[in-house]
Amino acid sequence: MDGAGGVDGLDVAGLQRRLAEFAAARGWEPYHTPKNLAVALSVEASELVEIFQWLTPEQSARVMDEERSAHRVRDEVADVLAYLLQFCEVLGIDVLAALSDKIDRNEIRFPVQ
Numbered sequence: 432m433d434g435a436g437g438v439d440g441l442d443v444a445g446l447q448r449r450l451a452e453f454a455a456a457r458g459w460e461p462y463h464t465p466k467n468l469a470v471a472l473s474v475e476a477s478e479l480v481e482i483f484q485w486l487t488p489e490q491s492a493r494v495m496d497e498e499r500s501a502h503r504v505r506d507e508v509a510d511v512l513a514y515l516l517q518f519c520e521v522l523g524i525d526v527l528a529a530l531s532d533k534i535d536r537n538e539i540r541f542p543v544q
Contacts, residue, residue, distance in 0.1 A: 443527060447520045450513055465521055472514040479507035 454460055482503055483491050495501045519526045 443516065447516050450517050451520060454517070463517060463521060465518065468514055468518040468521060472511065472518060475507060475510040475514055479504070479511060482507065 454463055482494065482500065486494065494504055516526065518524075519529075
């Protein structure tokens with residue numbers, strides 16, 4: 432991981448740019464409203480949940496051991512992240528700053544006992 436939060440040359444801004452270019456090339460921007468992106472994010476998160484729906488806690492802990500299920504999990508995680516990044520881009524939210532701020536608030540709300 433590099434200092435900018437990137438892995439192997441990837442960073443949030445670069446991924447958001449790629450997603451925006453992908454959507455623009457297909458004329459999808461009119462559909463990428465905050466409401467539509469929030470709904471799509473919820474659908475993709477539900478698809479991730481579906482993978483784990485009937486697994487025991489033990490089975491869920493081993494889901495990445497089998498390539499077929501690991502591939503499904505990675506794909507759904509990617510879909511969730513893609514829609515979250517597009518949502519943040521449309522609304523002008525710095526996703527890393529928002530997360531950092533939330534962690535700061537949680538450290539105050541839930542102090543170490």
